[in-house]
Amino acid sequence: MRKRMIAGNWKMNKTYGEGIVLAQGLADELSGGTGDVDVVVCPPTVDLKGVSEVIAQASAPFALGAQNVYWEESGAYTGETAPDMLEAVGATHCIIGHSERRGYFGETDEDVNKKTRALMAHGIVPISCCGEPLEVREAGTHVAYVVDQIKRDTEGLEVDDPSAYVIAYEPIWAIGTGKTATADDAQEVCGAIRQTLVEVFGAEAADGIRILYGGSAKPGNVAGFLEKQDVDGALVGGASLAADSFAAMVKAA
Numbered sequence: 001m002r003k004r005m006i007a008g009n010w011k012m013n014k015t016y017g018e019g020i021v022l023a024q025g026l027a028d029e030l031s032g033g034t035g036d037v038d039v040v041v042c043p044p045t046v047d048l049k050g051v052s053e054v055i056a057q058a059s060a061p062f063a064l065g066a067q068n069v070y071w072e073e074s075g076a077y078t079g080e081t082a083p084d085m086l087e088a089v090g091a092t093h094c095i096i097g098h099s100e101r102r103g104y105f106g107e108t109d110e111d112v113n114k115k116t117r118a119l120m121a122h123g124i125v126p127i128s129c130c131g132e133p134l135e136v137r138e139a140g141t142h143v144a145y146v147v148d149q150i151k152r153d154t155e156g157l158e159v160d161d162p163s164a165y166v167i168a169y170e171p172i173w174a175i176g177t178g179k180t181a182t183a184d185d186a187q188e189v190c191g192a193i194r195q196t197l198v199e200v201f202g203a204e205a206a207d208g209i210r211i212l213y214g215g216s217a218k219p220g221n222v223a224g225f226l227e228k229q230d231v232d233g234a235l236v237g238g239a240s241l242a243a244d245s246f247a248a249m250v251k252a253a
């Protein structure tokens with residue numbers, strides 16, 4: 001039985017002070033607990049330490065995630081952040097391969113693969129994103145496109161603990177656009193991802209890996225996605241920027 005996960009991606013929003021206010025608001029909203037749902041918030045890198053302190057002080061029921069990592073341990077990589085630097089500020093999760101990083105910063109499947117290995121070596125849970133652009137969806141080749149991404153992102157990987165590896169299916173045309181995929185659209189691709197994971201890791205591991213849906217998910221539509229067999233949670237952008245809407249999604253899960 002896979003535990004549901006709701007993860008918030010703040011993207012490049014919230015200064016240090018604003019991040020603390022949002023994290024504190026979320027801690028208040030979720031003070032009654034999150035039931036059987038894993039909750040993760042992923043602030044900008046410079047906010048990680050402050051949010052980590054809020055989590056510790058409030059005993060808040062959510063984990064801390066980063067939005068990016070570099071795969072080397074240290075060295076001359078200006079502007080990058082190593083896995084142990086994330087670990088040192090309390091990050092237990094990290095988004096990788098988000099379509100904005102692939103699109104604006106040229107992140108490739110090979111990079112995603114290296115980042116996954118680096119995170120796993122440090123016990124940080126990768127939230128590994130995949131998803132097709134609009135033209136691929138319109139051409140009807142979206143399933144093959146995403147399956148191909150998953151094969152490249154997972155090439156040569158070993159997953160010892162399936163609960164510590166998370167995939168997020170985010171159709172690019174649905175991110176930040178207000179356009180959501182239907183729950184059936186999400187299931188079609190998430191089901192194909194699960195089948196690919198069976199081929200790559202075997203049935204038992206594939207059954208334990210969580211697959212999130214992302215793309216204009218909000219309090220009013222999240223439950224519909226979660227009814228689907230292979231959708232185990234949501235990666236949330238815009239609706240994670242207000243404590244009440246994000247908490248409402250956790251409660252709906």
Ligand code: PEP
Pocket residue numbers: 009170174175176177178214215216217235236237238239
């Ligand atoms: C995201 O970028 O991960 C995302 C899902 O954004 P939004 O919810 O705003 O579409």
